[in-house]
């Protein structure tokens with residue numbers, strides 16, 4: 268590969284021999300790497316952040332060139348679970364093939380520093396939360412203890428006295444060294460008592476909640492209000508849309524603590540919401556799974572199976588009014604804005620797509636290499652229309668080959684889920 272790159276660059280040099288410079292300009296740290304790292308690495312590889320080391324200087328890169336080459340070439344870094352070729356998302360953190368090539372060939376050519384005056388700062392176009400109308404913060408700092416990962420849910424009061432629409436979301440990790448993701452779930456007034464019981468049953472603040480928030484219906488019905496992962500500045504929801512929260516609701520804040528870098532430290536995370544008293548179109552982040560898997564426990568993953576697949580194809584349109592409390596009308600064309608997928612640790616890959624009546628498909632989200640530790644919600648660059656004759660296809664693959672117990676739907680570490688979700692409006 269190295270030789271090929273060399274041959275190619277000589278060809279380019281020959282082809283370019285009419286121009287003034289005799290050799291093609293080799294990328295340097297200042298000309299090519301720092302601008303890229305500012306955008307794609309620094310959001311996590313900076314001081315007091317989730318990544319184990321900083322990547323903010325030339326010296327930082329010099330210290331880690333071998334690891335960087337491997338991690339970048341293998342597409343392990345930056346973490347970006349969605350597969351290519353499914354859909355384009357806002358705030359895509361992944362590197363293009365050209366960018367990967369820039370980094371690897373820079374390292375192969377000896378990781379030259381170059382001159383600081385070659386540096387041109389880049390402007391980030393990452394989505395962000397534009398306004399904060401309500402913040403909810405943990406009452407007290409909490410020190411997680413379960414290593415390497417603790418998933419803990421906290422029940423937060425929702426102080427609004429009138430109906431409000433959440434039109435943007437962000438989490439602010441209290442200790443960015445250990446907060447790996449935050450998902451806010453809606454506890455509707457009718458479900459609050461069930462969550463209060465979970466809270467009361469655990470002597471420490473909140474409760475351990477490995478998969479979803481727990482609560483009614485095995486955690487399958489809890490609506491997301493927002494999801495945050497390191498590096499994100501939060502996001503506004505599609506213009507003039509929002510998620511309705513009525514007074515008397517609560518928010519379940521699920522925090523994934525990863526203690527592999529640091530432990531024994533307290534955290535006091537908060538979440539920020541942008542709120543509007545009215546919106547043109549009410550949205551909903553609708554959880555999506557086959558109810559039989561949940562209620563009849565038909566999603567059995569036998570011990571020792573290397574590739575157990577479950578799939579479900581269903582058109583929600585005739586039932587939309589029923590399943591969304593009439594937020595989404597039955598039998599009408601609607602719009603999909605984002606998607607998420609959720610499995611536990613036996614998950615290998617998952618996909619959710621729209622199947623049109625003419626046989627064509629529109630991929631919403633494809634996670635080719637499931638990583639339980641990097642979960643999120645992905646907003647489409649172009650919203651997707653959903654016709655009353657379309658269907659949603661959900662598919663999950665599981666590997667239970669090194670286990671002597673069968674798995675089935677549930678909330679625990681030994682249980683599994685195959686759950687999708689999407690932000691949908693009229």
Ligand code: HEC
Pocket residue numbers: 304307308309310311312317318319322331334335336338339344345346360362496497498
């Ligand atoms: C969204 C956060 C995030 C971003 C963005 C990110 N990283 Fe990381 N990186 C991490 C975390 C967390 C770890 C440690 C845990 C792990 O390996 O997953 C890590 C680990 C690494 C490692 C060590 C891997 C190993 O095998 O030991 C390298 C090398 C690395 N990152 C390089 C990069 C580079 C280069 C970029 C930018 C092009 C980048 N990362 C962007 C979060 C991030």
